[in-house]
Amino acid sequence: xxxxxxxxxxxxxxxxxxxxxxxxxxxxxxxxxxxxxxxxxxxxxxxxxxxxxxxxxxxxxxxxxxxxxxxxxxxxxxxxxxxxxxxxxxxxxxxxxxxxxxxxxxxxxxxxxxxxxxxxxxxxxxxxxxxxxxxxxxxxxxxxxxxxxxxxxxxxxxxxxxxxxxxxxxxxxxxxxxxxxxxxxxxxxxxxxxxxxxxxxxxxxxxxxxxxxxxxxxxxxxxxxxxxxxxxxxxxxxxxxxxxxxxxxxxxxxxxxxxxxxxxxxxxxxxxxxxxxxxxxxxxxxxxxxxxxxxxxxxxxxxxxxxxxxxxxxxxxxxxxxxxxxxxxxxxxxxxxxxxxxxxxxxxxxxxxxxxxxxxxxxxxxxxxxxxxxxxxxxxxxxxxxxxxxxxxxxxxxxxxxxxxxxxxxxxxxxxxxxxxxxxxxxxxxxxxxxxxxxxxxxxxxxxxxxxxxxxxxxxxxxxxxxxxxxxxxxxxxxxxxxxxxxxxxxxxxxxxxxxxxxxxxxxxxxxxxxxxxxxxxxxxxxxxxxxxxxxxxxxxxxxxxxxxxxxxxxxxxxxxxxxxxxxxxxxxxxxxxxxxxxxxxxxxxxxxxxxxxxxxxxxxxxxxxxxxxxxxxxxxx
Numbered sequence: 001x002x003x004x005x006x007x008x009x010x011x012x013x014x015x016x017x018x019x020x021x022x023x024x025x026x027x028x029x030x031x032x033x034x035x036x037x038x039x040x041x042x043x044x045x046x047x048x049x050x051x052x053x054x055x056x057x058x059x060x061x062x063x064x065x066x067x068x069x070x071x072x073x074x075x076x077x078x079x080x081x082x083x084x085x086x087x088x089x090x091x092x093x094x095x096x097x098x099x100x101x102x103x104x105x106x107x108x109x110x111x112x113x114x115x116x117x118x119x120x121x122x123x124x125x126x127x128x129x130x131x132x133x134x135x136x137x138x139x140x141x142x143x144x145x146x147x148x149x150x151x152x153x154x155x156x157x158x159x160x161x162x163x164x165x166x167x168x169x170x171x172x173x174x175x176x177x178x179x180x181x182x183x184x185x186x187x188x189x190x191x192x193x194x195x196x197x198x199x200x201x202x203x204x205x206x207x208x209x210x211x212x213x214x215x216x217x218x219x220x221x222x223x224x225x226x227x228x229x230x231x232x233x234x235x236x237x238x239x240x241x242x243x244x245x246x247x248x249x250x251x252x253x254x255x256x257x258x259x260x261x262x263x264x265x266x267x268x269x270x271x272x273x274x275x276x277x278x279x280x281x282x283x284x285x286x287x288x289x290x291x292x293x294x295x296x297x298x299x300x301x302x303x304x305x306x307x308x309x310x311x312x313x314x315x316x317x318x319x320x321x322x323x324x325x326x327x328x329x330x331x332x333x334x335x336x337x338x339x340x341x342x343x344x345x346x347x348x349x350x351x352x353x354x355x356x357x358x359x360x361x362x363x364x365x366x367x368x369x370x371x372x373x374x375x376x377x378x379x380x381x382x383x384x385x386x387x388x389x390x391x392x393x394x395x396x397x398x399x400x401x402x403x404x405x406x407x408x409x410x411x412x413x414x415x416x417x418x419x420x421x422x423x424x425x426x427x428x429x430x431x432x433x434x435x436x437x438x439x440x441x442x443x444x445x446x447x448x449x450x451x452x453x454x455x456x457x458x459x460x461x462x463x464x465x466x467x468x469x470x471x472x473x474x475x476x477x478x479x480x481x482x483x484x485x486x487x488x489x490x491x492x493x494x495x496x497x498x499x500x501x502x503x504x505x506x507x508x509x510x511x512x513x514x515x516x517x518x519x520x521x522x523x524x525x526x527x528x529x530x531x532x533x534x535x536x537x538x539x540x541x542x543x544x545x546x547x548x549x550x551x552x553x554x555x556x557x558x559x560x561x562x563x564x565x566x567x568x569x570x571x572x573x574x575x576x577x578x579x580x581x582x583x584x585x586x587x588x589x590x591x592x593x594x595x596x597x598x599x600x601x602x603x604x605x606x607x608x609x610x611x612x613x614x615x616x617x618x619x620x621x622x
């Protein structure tokens with residue numbers, strides 16, 4: 001038999017236990033265990049019964065007895081355990097057990113225990129409060145209720161322990177809460193008496209950490225921790241299983257000096273809310289914070305840090321102290337990823353001034369994130385996953401992007417230079433800035449909302465659709481239009497420049513644009529009805545994207561952009577815009593799709609591109 005010891009442990013794995021533990025007396029009248037007719041001082045459970053009786057947790061029967069040898073029901077057990085733990089039995093969620101209505105005398109206790117993950121019901125949806133509680137069930141309930149765990153589940157001497165109860169029984173056995181019925185038999189299916197339950201509870205209280213209905217938030221700086229516990233201001237807190245993968249030996253270099261806010265329930269750290277990583281790595285060796293846990297938010301406050309596999313329900317922030325590089329690898333960021341602005345004021349420190357002049361590299365690898373807010377100048381973003389949106393704010397004058405984004409919004413009012421290699425679905429220029437797009441790659445839709453904007457396009461960039469504001473011309477917006485005209489597949493909006501206008505670059509006249517949109521909208525459609533509704537709402541320049549094959553005939557009277565998005569439009573397409581002028585793309589370059597019927601075009605003054613479109617019927621130009 002292995003050595004047994006008393007100890008304090010973490011919460012055990014939530015069991016599929018089927019019971020609670022509490023005994024209810026019909027009409028309690030006895031206040032002292034010594035007064036119970038059938039519980040004398042020589043009784044083996046006298047002290048345990050007296051303990052719970054003195055605290056008002058259990059009482060006797062009207063005849064002055066306690067009946068310690070009477071079997072305990074599951075409902076009675078639930079009431080006792082809920083009372084011992086001090087759970088709120090009024091403000092509870094309904095566990096919806098078929099046999100426990102909200103009016104049942106044990107409803108509050110059963111619901112509170114279920115809510116805390118201490119008990120569960122049967123597969124048929126019942127709780128069976130009137131059934132006797134068994135030793136197996138009590139083991140799981142107490143292990144859950146008091147966070148009991150065994151150091152070695154294989155040390156049990158019993159030969160009759162079921163696998164699904166082994167961990168809980170080992171926890172009680174190792175902590176001297178229960179023995180077997182014999183040296184080799186635990187007899188888990190036998191019933192538990194009222195006296196035995198009193199003893200099991202008081203022994204569990206002595207060595208365990210009971211669940212409390214109250215929790216507290218603590219903020220601390222990490223200095224040292226062990227595998228299962230951490231000391232905060234001289235007090236020991238134990239790790240719940242949900243946070244163990246945070247406080248690993250491998251994470252100590254990253255967590256040393258970290259500032260953490262965590263949730264504590266009765267001495268157990270049940271959740272890590274916020275993490276601020278302050279320890280820097282080096283060019284030769286990065287500091288890695290690797291966990292599959294879920295936290296609320298994280299702030300990277302040092303260079304050379306890699307964050308791996310963590311799930312972040314809020315925001316991830318890269319502070320102004322980061323000057324070189326930060327990596328997110330395999331992470332999930334439900335909120336936004338924020339690159340904080342560097343402080344560069346007259347009274348700023350030398351470190352902060354250096355930060356404003358540095359070139360931090362943000363690497364996003366196999367990571368899902370929300371918006372990426374770039375408030376830091378000279379930032380480089382390298383990503384192998386599509387970023388939903390990059391927003392450039394403040395006074396950014398330089399940024400490098402290597403990767404793909406669904407949307408890029410430029411709100412900076414400074415002269416901005418963008419470098420890198422990109423694949424951008426929508427690039428939105430919302431303020432009056434000078435923009436140098438010295439990037440390679442593809443921008444499907446470049447939308448300019450301010451007529452005072454001036455853009456230079458690099459030789460390696462393809463723009464499928466350019467939308468410019470009313471009252472402007474493409475040659476005013478695109479300062480090197482003559483050199484890059486062939487790189488722009490379609491132009492929407494604006495007005496025609498007059499011949500000889502100095503902004504046309506030596507008298508070259510840009511193609512006349514089509515009807516200018518006030519705003520470019522996008523409609524995602526999955527069926528014929530959604531497509532018809534989108535066509536009613538769409539204006540010139542708006543995008544309608546197929547998310548699935550659609551069967552219908554359509555007629556385009558405004559030059560909206562139809563993106564078949566790799567799907568088939570089963571029907572005929574008629575484009576009738578006899579007075580419209582300019583370039584027009586039926587399909588964004590790089591996408592594909594099939595029109596199964598005929599394509600009929602009545603737009604004599606429009607240059608229509610059909611890149612990527614397969615027309616299985618006839619193409620008719622009227």
